[in-house]
Amino acid sequence: MHILIGENRLELTIGDITKEKTEAIVNAANGSLMGGGGVDGAIHQAAGPELLQACRTIRKQQLKGEPLGTGEAVITAGYHLPASYVIHTVGPIWDDHHPNQDKQLASCYLHALKLAQEHHLSSIAFPSISTGVYRFPIKLAAEIAIRTVTNYLQTATFGQVKIVLFSEADFRVYQSALKHITDSL
Numbered sequence: 067m068h069i070l071i072g073e074n075r076l077e078l079t080i081g082d083i084t085k086e087k088t089e090a091i092v093n094a095a096n097g098s099l100m101g102g103g104g105v106d107g108a109i110h111q112a113a114g115p116e117l118l119q120a121c122r123t124i125r126k127q128q129l130k131g132e133p134l135g136t137g138e139a140v141i142t143a144g145y146h147l148p149a150s151y152v153i154h155t156v157g158p159i160w161d162d163h164h165p166n167q168d169k170q171l172a173s174c175y176l177h178a179l180k181l182a183q184e185h186h187l188s189s190i191a192f193p194s195i196s197t198g199v200y201r202f203p204i205k206l207a208a209e210i211a212i213r214t215v216t217n218y219l220q221t222a223t224f225g226q227v228k229i230v231l232f233s234e235a236d237f238r239v240y241q242s243a244l245k246h247i248t249d250s251l
């Protein structure tokens with residue numbers, strides 16, 4: 067399913083993000099940028115060892131050895147992926163609920179979109195950040211993701227944004243969030 071927002075298109079699909087042909091795909095990484103499980107593991111596996119090397123260089127040079135902060139984003143090439151770029155971001159770990167986690171999750175989407183636009187990219191695919199290992203409740207995560215992306219697309223000329231869900235159940239949650247938010251636009 068998709069909606070048009072000005073000249074931009076927001077699309078929800080079910081699939082494996084490592085197969086996406088958008089110019090950039092987003093990785094739900096951890097601060098170490100050294101890989102992990104879930105979508106992070108799948109992206110590193112499909113991109114090849116060059117991706118880990120690029121992440122090491124970013125940790126050393128751009129981040130001066132520090133971990134990537136929650137809600138921040140960095141960009142690398144996509145190496146063996148169909149996507150030319152990977153934008154790595156770190157979602158919040160769900161821990162009861164303090165409002166800062168909502169802001170951090172919104173920041174992931176916002177910083178990834180801004181970074182893509184700074185690199186003159188016009189298509190990007192996101193996974194459902196933080197809703198796997200990091201346990202963020204998917205209903206709330208979907209509302210935050212879709213609201214952040216639609217707000218951004220209302221003020222920018224970007225192109226295509228996809229959110230790639232890994233299961234039919236996750237897709238349905240995002241679909242109802244999209245419907246809820248577009249009804250109020």
Ligand code: AR6
Pocket residue numbers: 081082083084094095096101102103104105106107108157193194195196197198199200201202230231232236
């Ligand atoms: N394509 C699309 N979505 C996927 C794929 C895929 N190939 N594989 C999994 N998902 P998670 P997080 C979905 O756990 O919660 C890692 O170890 C998955 O079903 O990947 O942000 C990192 O290194 C879920 O809906 O990311 C971090 O340590 C969504 O992607 C930590 O997990 C996110 O689940 C990050 O946790």
